[in-house]
Amino acid sequence: MGRRLDLIAATAGVLLVTAAVLIGRAIQDADGSLFVHWPPLLASWYPHTGPGTPAAVVVAAAVVAYGPVLADRLPWRGLLATAWAASLGWIFSLAMIDGWERGIAERLTTKHEYLRVISRFDDIGAALRGFDTHILIGPPGNWPAHVAGHPPGATLTFVLLDRIGLGGGGWAGVWCIVLGGSAVVAALITVRALADEHLARRAAPFLVLAPMAVWTGASADAWFSAVAAWSVALLALAATRRTTRPGRAVAAALASGLLYGLTCYLSYGLTLIALLLLAVLLLARTARPLPLLLLGALVVPVAFTLAGFNWWEAYRLLVERYYQGAGGIRPYAYWVWGNLAATTIAAGLATVAGLRRAAAGAPSAVRAVRTGTTCAPQRLSLLAVAAFLALLVADLSGMSKAETERIWQPFVLWLLPAAALLPPSARRGWLTAQAVVALLVNHLLWTGW
Numbered sequence: 470m471g472r473r474l475d476l477i478a479a480t481a482g483v484l485l486v487t488a489a490v491l492i493g494r495a496i497q498d499a500d501g502s503l504f505v506h507w508p509p510l511l512a513s514w515y516p517h518t519g520p521g522t523p524a525a526v527v528v529a530a531a532v533v534a535y536g537p538v539l540a541d542r543l544p545w546r547g548l549l550a551t552a553w554a555a556s557l558g559w560i561f562s563l564a565m566i567d568g569w570e571r572g573i574a575e576r577l578t579t580k581h582e583y584l585r586v587i588s589r590f591d592d593i594g595a596a597l598r599g600f601d602t603h604i605l606i607g608p609p610g611n612w613p614a615h616v617a618g619h620p621p622g623a624t625l626t627f628v629l630l631d632r633i634g635l636g637g638g639g640w641a642g643v644w645c646i647v648l649g650g651s652a653v654v655a656a657l658i659t660v661r662a663l664a665d666e667h668l669a670r671r672a673a674p675f676l677v678l679a680p681m682a683v684w685t686g687a688s689a690d691a692w693f694s695a696v697a698a699w700s701v702a703l704l705a706l707a708a709t710r711r712t713t714r715p716g717r718a719v720a721a722a723l724a725s726g727l728l729y730g731l732t733c734y735l736s737y738g739l740t741l742i743a744l745l746l747l748a749v750l751l752l753a754r755t756a757r758p759l760p761l762l763l764l765g766a767l768v769v770p771v772a773f774t775l776a777g778f779n780w781w782e783a784y785r786l787l788v789e790r791y792y793q794g795a796g797g798i799r800p801y802a803y804w805v806w807g808n809l810a811a812t813t814i815a816a817g818l819a820t821v822a823g824l825r826r827a828a829a830g831a832p833s834a835v836r837a838v839r840t841g842t843t844c845a846p847q848r849l850s851l852l853a854v855a856a857f858l859a860l861l862v863a864d865l866s867g868m869s870k871a872e873t874e875r876i877w878q879p880f881v882l883w884l885l886p887a888a889a890l891l892p893p894s895a896r897r898g899w900l901t902a903q904a905v906v907a908l909l910v911n912h913l914l915w916t917g918w
Contacts (some may be wrong), residue, residue, distance in 0.1 A: 471826070475891065478825035479818040489810030490576030496803060504795040506916055509807040510814065511872045515915035521565025522912070528558045529904035530680065537896045538673030545666065548673060555677045556650040559907075564686030566645070566911045573642035576687045581614040581655075581918075583627045584641060585690060588626040588721050597621055598777030604786040606793045615689070617790055621778055622734030622769070625687060633899070642687030645824050649691025649895040652882050653677060655698035662705040663752050663852060665845040671896070672889035675823075676743065678900055679885050681909040683816040683916060684875040693735045694879040696740045699744070700728035701883075704746055704762060708753035713825050722758035726765020732767050732867065732879075737784050738868065739879055748855035754841060788868070797871055804870035816881050817906050819899035827853040829889040831891075846890060856883030875918050 486509070493508025506513040520818060531832070543551060561667045562640060564572040578584045590596045602612055604617045611617065616624050627641050635644070661669040685691040703725035707718045729746065732739045750756060765902065791797065813821060825849035834847035843851075862881040863869045891899055 472892065472895065474825060474829075477821035478822045481535060482677070482813045482818055482821040483811035485806075486810045487808045488692075489566070492860070493803065495809060496800070496903055502798050502800055503803065504799055508803075509811040509871070510778050510874055510910075510914065510916065511918055512910075512914040512916045513737050514913070516722075516913050516917075517566070518597070518912060519566040519572070520660065521562040521567075524562035525559070525566060525908060525911070528555070528562050529908065531899055532559070532674055532678045533900045533904060536677065536900065537671075537893070540670045540673040545661075546663040547587070548670065549657060552657060552673050552677055553650055554656050555798050556653045557647065558651055559677060560682045560686040560691075562749045563683050563907060563911050565644075565824065567915070568640075573687045573878075574639040576918075577627070577645070578638040579643040579917075583613075583616055584638060586616055586624060587628055587631050587636070589693065590624065593625070593628065594776060597773065600778055601783050601786055604783060605790050614794075618787060619736050620773070620780060620783060622731060622773070623736065626692065627733075638868055643736050645689055645691045646686045647655065647687075648695045649685045649878075650695075651697040651907070652695045653803070655695070656886060658676075658702045659698075659705040659749075660700075660849060660852070660886060660889070662709045664849040665750065666895045667846050668849050668889045669884070671718055671893065672895065674900055675819055675888035676882075676885050678903045678907075679815075679820075679881075680903055681874070681878055681881050683911050684815065684909050684918075686880075688878075688918060690736075690878050694898035695741055695883055697730050697732045698882055700725045700732060700742065701749060702744050703728065704749050704758060705753070707758040707761070708755050708815040719761060721762035722795060723765040725758070726762040727768050727915065729762070729824065729889050730766040730769035734773055734780070736864055736879075737787065738866075738876070741862055742879065744783075744859040744862070745852075745855055745883060748852055753839060754828065754838075754852060787849075791868060796868070799870040801867055801870065805864060805867075808864050808869060808871070808873040808877075811871075812877055812881060814906060815877070817886050817903040818890065819888040819903050820881075820884050822852055822899065823890050824857065824884055826850070827892040829885045849889065853884055853887040856880050860884075872918055892903040 489509040491589055497503045497508055505511045573726050603612045614906050629642060630640060656676055657673055660672055703721040708720035710718050732742055811846055828849045830847060831854045834843060834851050837843040860877055
């Protein structure tokens, strides 16, 4: 019965995507209000192959054939290293389907991107003090869309890379891919700490072969996702004391807070990662790391505030700019569910089926949390449900209309381990479904942002 329900959930995901494509196409053809060429994705129809095609097929086949066995047998540290390497292979090969220039080196140099304003940060202090004045559309010198749409920590990442001699789109793309790939390691560490090692091992191939890797290479949101993921992982270690010395638990809690503060200055919407941090504390049944977490979380906000950047005022102006542009035109009635269709593509059908199992077990898991009798699958279920709730809040806010296949990577990451709840005998079939989605998207569409 469970397997039948898994297939029904996956079929519902396919129907959701189909409806989003057909209805979205009708709306876009009628009035152009969606501002995407292949709804629900920001993409255009562009069947093609490229240098990365053979490598992507080989990586996918290798993970499907050997991933589950290696995940079960490798030593834990060896699994973490292998998962990161395999994730990088998957992300790089998918990106290289579009070629080095179009797939990686030019991604962060387009008119909407961060590298277009590097020269305007020669005086970083002055740029931060005047950042708010360039957010709105209209005044001369307004920031490109992605610069205006994020706190200055996002742009400063690439400014600092340029300062240390790693300037240009190639280095920026590699930075985002390599660091973005490390989010898989953070997720495995978290699942092991909060649930158990067995489920972490079962989740590993699904974390590696995620369709969202299409948008990890080379997107700044992959970098944001990694920072947020390591914040969650370090808090999980601190809360469960999965460290060899008490002092390391203290350092982990402080570092978690530091990274969460940085996360908030990379993307306004990622303040919602707080819901995942709260879930970690609830699942670990402790508030012990909370003071240290909060202390660490103050560091980055205080530094930016002293430097002259007002986060709250910038966000107010961003909301105004959002409704000056496409965000104010794109119909909420479509995107409030169209976003979920885009997320279905990025997460894959195995994740949809796994999330179905997580949601089904959530009520009993909540009751078990109250009594302190949760089992590992219940704790994993609640972690995935918490991520989905954070995603829903972002969706209902109306500040995420389109491009969520890229923007929501930090939330989708925590949905992927739910596939570990699927039957072991079905793992290769579900992994194949994941790979097929990613390969079809990257070969049939030209994805952009």
